[in-house]
Amino acid sequence: MLFELRENSIDVSRKTSNSFPYHLHTHVEILVCTKGSIHAICSNQEKILFENDVMICFPNEIHAYKETVDGDAIMIIFDPNISEVILSTLNSGTYKNFIYNEEVTTLVKELLTLFQNGTNYPVIYGYLHIIFGKVLEKRECNHPMISVNAFDVAIRYISNNYTKQITLAKTSQKAGVSQEHLSRVFSEKIDGGFTNYLRMLRVEKAKKLLEFSELKIYEIMFESGFVDQRTFNRVFKSVTGMTPGEYRAYVTSKKNADCIL
Template sequence: MVLYETAGKGTLTAILKNKLSCFPHLHSRIEAGLIIKGSSNMFIHGKKYTVKEGDAFFVPPNTIHSYEDKEEVWAHLLICPPEDIAPLFGETAAYNTACPVIHLEDLDFAKQLFLRMEALVQSTKPTASQGAISYAAAIISELLLRADAEPPEREKDLTAAQKILAFCDMNYKRNINLDTLSAELGYSKYYISRVFSGDIKTSFTDYLRGLRIHAARRLLRSTNMSVTDIAYEVGYTCVRTFNRQFSQITGLSPTEYAKEKRQTSKQQKSK
């Protein structure tokens, strides 16, 4: 599995994906989606849910979640900062749901909402951005209404797992290890190791590797940086190790990955 490609801070992402599988992670944004083909297992704080064709799903901010595809899957995905839709929808944008999976009978209508939002995200028209946010608010509102959403517990502290993942997300470029996390967060390294194996279902080493490869993939797609520079930028001290681990996770060398993404981008622009 590969680390899920989350959106940058303060941005609305709306895309059609043919893969959901990813390591457990969290972010400060709302995540919602619609399965239009296939099925996937979704894990929320370690609890398993199955999402299949016709199902929508909703993940509140700062919630540890992951996906494990059971077969080929296609899904519309929305990742939205709560503050983007707060003026339209208020604080209910961050509500929690008793069950994150909502089966939709009117699938075609839901698909049209996602498609229109995705088109507006790609548009360069001056009003497109606000239009996309309006569609995002409409989608999230509909899902929360159907899911019997409740307000979050405002005074609830972040769990140890949330703190650990947030620290890794902010410091993956550094030469960090379990001793580093222990010193910075105040937990014993043995406890941190148990959190990874028990709550996050992976090891610290694999999770850190996933973060770095995810960042490298983003740089290979969006910049002209050399493979060597990218390896050092995302926290590697040995380019050979970076190349080997990148290939293990993606099935391609960094150079092959960059070439494939450039070709895909050119094909999409020519349509």
């Protein structure tokens, strides 16, 4: 869903303590807190991460981030299909989503530097395998499996359909609960409830397209799930503080400045 624009099978980047709505994807996501605190949610587990704490989100696990006062992290997102070793390891056990490991922090910082310097991919992949091996801690056999609830079903449905004209009624039907119940659950878990969550996903999609594609703004509007230009502009500006055109100009100028440096 949100990472479908990535040209490569791995991405390494810095992350601040900004919020990001509930979502899922087919990649592995590793986040290492390097400073301050990061509020992370993964598979119904909610944790405040501090320095050297690690979150590992496996393919199709629902996760999100909530804003904290301060916090820095490094995020690795990669397609598990890049390696038969990684893929077979994922399929051979059940692993913890949260661990503490100082050595991983050091390795991830080195990987970020290599990635930013354009180091060739065999070296990047080598580091990835080492990090992946160190973050995996198997759950105990008697660890209770987390049941799939209506909220999880709704999030998965929305994640696969948010660019279409979905409604609370349709989503609640898919989740097997009443509209009133699902609306209440969303309001308890997400500021602004169902409607705001749907808008946030669409805006994030639009931001990616504005930055990484050459589509015209009206085309991006439709690709992101909006059907009205005025609504698109209003919602986008309420989230980012800029119109879609201003945002594209901003990210383009930032890229050009980075190239000069």
